[in-house]
Amino acid sequence: MKYKILLIEHDGSSLRVLKRVIGKANLDVVTATSLTEAKIIFEHSTPESFLCAVVDYQLPDAKHGEAIDFAIASFVPVIVITSQTETDVRDRILSKAVVDYIPKSNAQIYEYLSRLLTRLEKNKRVGVLTVGGNNKSRSAIYSLLTRHNFITYQAANAASAQKLLQAHPHIKLMITDQALPDSTGVDFVANVRKQYNKEQLSIIGTSDKADPALLANFIKSGANDYLRKPYCHEEFFCRVLQNVEYVEQIEVIKRTANTDYLTGLPNRRHFFSQVSDIIQRKPEQRSLALLDLDHFKNINDTYGHDYGDIVLKETAKMMKKHFSQDCVSRFGGEEFCVFMHDLTPEQAFEKVEHFRQAVSERVFKRRTKRIQCSISIGLTHLEAHTIEDLLCVADEHLYKAKAKGRNCVIQDTPHKLPKAVGE
Numbered sequence: 403m404k405y406k407i408l409l410i411e412h413d414g415s416s417l418r419v420l421k422r423v424i425g426k427a428n429l430d431v432v433t434a435t436s437l438t439e440a441k442i443i444f445e446h447s448t449p450e451s452f453l454c455a456v457v458d459y460q461l462p463d464a465k466h467g468e469a470i471d472f473a474i475a476s477f478v479p480v481i482v483i484t485s486q487t488e489t490d491v492r493d494r495i496l497s498k499a500v501v502d503y504i505p506k507s508n509a510q511i512y513e514y515l516s517r518l519l520t521r522l523e524k525n526k527r528v529g530v531l532t533v534g535g536n537n538k539s540r541s542a543i544y545s546l547l548t549r550h551n552f553i554t555y556q557a558a559n560a561a562s563a564q565k566l567l568q569a570h571p572h573i574k575l576m577i578t579d580q581a582l583p584d585s586t587g588v589d590f591v592a593n594v595r596k597q598y599n600k601e602q603l604s605i606i607g608t609s610d611k612a613d614p615a616l617l618a619n620f621i622k623s624g625a626n627d628y629l630r631k632p633y634c635h636e637e638f639f640c641r642v643l644q645n646v647e648y649v650e651q652i653e654v655i656k657r658t659a660n661t662d663y664l665t666g667l668p669n670r671r672h673f674f675s676q677v678s679d680i681i682q683r684k685p686e687q688r689s690l691a692l693l694d695l696d697h698f699k700n701i702n703d704t705y706g707h708d709y710g711d712i713v714l715k716e717t718a719k720m721m722k723k724h725f726s727q728d729c730v731s732r733f734g735g736e737e738f739c740v741f742m743h744d745l746t747p748e749q750a751f752e753k754v755e756h757f758r759q760a761v762s763e764r765v766f767k768r769r770t771k772r773i774q775c776s777i778s779i780g781l782t783h784l785e786a787h788t789i790e791d792l793l794c795v796a797d798e799h800l801y802k803a804k805a806k807g808r809n810c811v812i813q814d815t816p817h818k819l820p821k822a823v824g825e
């Protein structure tokens with residue numbers, strides 16, 4: 403779903419720049435040049451369809467920030483832009499429940515606004531948990547986070563916080579106070595770290611105590627950051643965003659390291675760790691298939707490497723769909739692998755045989771070119787202890803499938819005799 407931004411701005415040149423900035427963040431923009439126009443827009447649409455409102459502090463019919471109050475009262479998060487940089491205006495704006503305040507001081511602020519809008523959209527998928535024994539202070543943090551579109555949770559003690567962490571794996575940040583009824587914040591952080599490392603969950607410790615050792619204790623016990631109360635609105639969000647982005651960046655790095663760049667399938671390394679975990683859990687049934695496109699070199703040589711890439715990507719898409727319940731991987735070149743568990747050998751055979759047929763019937767099209775290709779498959783169900791052993795047997799079967807003329811499945815029969823099927 404593409405979110406909308408309500409832009410309330412009367413200055414023509416600023417309006418044009420802001421529209422471009424919002425478009426850059428891949429969001430739709432609805433404009434109003436006055437508070438009256440904004441009210442009419444809300445009469446004809448639901449505030450929930452707006453990700454946020456970008457509001458000029460001073461409008462012809464709302465000279466003292468009344469448009470901000472209107473948007474907040476309509477439950478739309480508000481980013482204020484203003485050419486007034488006086489401290490009292492800034493303080494007045496920040497005393498309202500706004501997301502942020504951006505002075506129109508230089509071109510760089512538009513870049514900041516674009517990043518902020520992208521962040522507000524992403525925050526809708528990020529969970530943040532606030533833990534603290536003091537209801538008022540915890541609720542204040544909770545309300546600040548809600549303003550930034552985070553999925554927010556709160557817990558009054560360590561035990562309920564642990565339960566929330568377990569129940570909601572999308573929680574990427576926990577903000578915990580030192581004063582908890584059933585633990586100290588520092589001990590609680592140390593406990594949480596036994597289960598969640600810094601790459602999975604960022605933690606910020608907070609306290610109103612002016613004890614310099616507390617910061618160090620929090621960090622040594624596993625917190626990523628520390629925030630001394632009282633804090634200012636802007637510092638709070640800078641730290642929250644920095645810590646959320648840390649976890650997200652690690653996720654991107656992990657995803658990139660585990661994914662085959664061409665097809666988007668898990669790569670060989672990721673497949674090994676995924677399958678080794680399953681094998682250790684000793685599922686009753688397990689089968690492994692090695693799949694290799696036939697005469698793929700001919701496709702490259704005849705139609706070009708780009709076309710070969712298309713065939714690989716399309717085959718990968720077919721695999722994702724056909725083996726959606728199983729572990730699939732591109733091993734490299736034109737070779738793929740599938741690990742199936744909790745299927746009988748008969749079911750596993752039927753599944754790979756259907757896939758072989760689907761590939762041989764598939765016409766790969768690009769402009770005027772239309773070609774077909776086939777796939778050979780080695781399949782094993784043997785009770786091997788490691789993935790390497792299973793691969794070794796599947797590879798022998800694949801070799802036999804190629805030797806037999808390709809476009810077929812060779813598997814170990816219940817009597818362990820390789821048998822040709824297909825063609």
Ligand SMILES: Nc1nc2c(ncn2[C@@H]2O[C@H](COP(=O)(O)OP(=O)(O)OP(=O)(O)O)[C@@H](O)[C@H]2O)c(=O)[nH]1
Nearest residue numbers: 694695696697698699700702707710711735736804
């Ligand atoms: N387009 C493209 N080709 C690749 C890629 N990786 C490997 N190849 C090509 O895949 C081909 C594999 O050729 P061979 O190992 O001789 O196997 P084959 O032609 O499929 O023959 P059989 O496996 O015996 O049926 C080579 O031409 C590689 O250059 C890739 O990412 N993209």
